[in-house]
Amino acid sequence: MRTLSVKLARPGERLPLVIESFQKGAFRASCAYWVGNKKVESIDSLGILKKRIAKWDGRYPDTEKWQRTANLALQNAKKQVKSMQEETVDRESKALANQLNAAKLRLIRELGKYLICLGASIDELNESLFKQLSRDIASASRLKKCIGMLGDYPEWHDDLQRELECFAESLTEGQRQARLLGSELDAALDDPRWKACS
Structure with a gap:
């Protein structure tokens, strides 16, 4: 016009x-x-x-x-x-918030799987996390980084606990040993969505 x-x-x-x-x-x-x-x-x-x-x-x-x-x-x-x-x-701020939430959920999920591989029970994940942080082991720095990224100890919602139970039930010894190397946890810590939100 x-x-x-x-x-x-x-x-x-x-x-x-x-x-x-x-x-x-x-x-x-x-x-x-x-x-x-x-x-x-x-x-x-x-x-x-x-x-x-x-x-x-x-x-x-x-x-x-x-x-x-x-x-x-x-x-x-x-x-x-x-x-x-x-x-x-x-729209941009909502999209960034969604990305941050997705990165947090991924990290919490991988942290839960890692703790289960260490022998933690579903209802004592944060207690197990605290014990692992207290120990002078190489993985403690990785776990401290997780807490730093999340801001605090994670909340383990019911649906996530059910998902972790299914994971624990189907876990083989080989899978457990492989997960204890921490590659999946490192990948969740290095998720590019963390950088997009900073």
């Missing part, structure tokens, strides 16, 4: 079609209005514009009314851009 308006306009003319645009960064909005003899209408489609043009008697709108409409169009375009910016920021 902006292109159409520019092509129709002549220097000094005030066509009834008023289009104002506003851009900030990647966000741009345009608002179009038709300044009629009796009222000002928002132009939301080419079909509505064609109807207004077909009914136009060729008279130019009042200067003051036209200027008020141009100001209104610009203000509405600014509001739309602000709304788009806020919506994008909100």
Whole structure:
């Protein structure tokens, strides 16, 4: 519509079609209005514009009314851009929060599996974690890093406990030994989603 308006306009003319645009960064909005003899209408489609043009008697709108409409169009375009910016920021922060939650859940799950491989029972995972942290063993630094990433001892929700029970029931000795190497736990600690959220 902006292109159409520019092509129709002549220097000094005030066509009834008023289009104002506003851009900030990647966000741009345009608002179009038709300044009629009796009222000002928002132009939301080419079909509505064609109807207004077909009914136009060729008279130019009042200067003051036209200027008020141009100001209104610009203000509405600014509001739309602000709304788009806020919506994008909100979406981005929600996406980052989802990524962080997914990384935390992965780390808690892998930590639980690691503790089970060490012989912890499902209902005493944090007690087992505390004991492992107290011992002077190589894996203690890895476990301290887990607590640091999580911010505190994890909460073991019911569905996660059920998942860990199933894991424990199907665990073979070979799998247990392999998991005690800590590769899965290290991968959860190095999950790129942690960096995306920092």
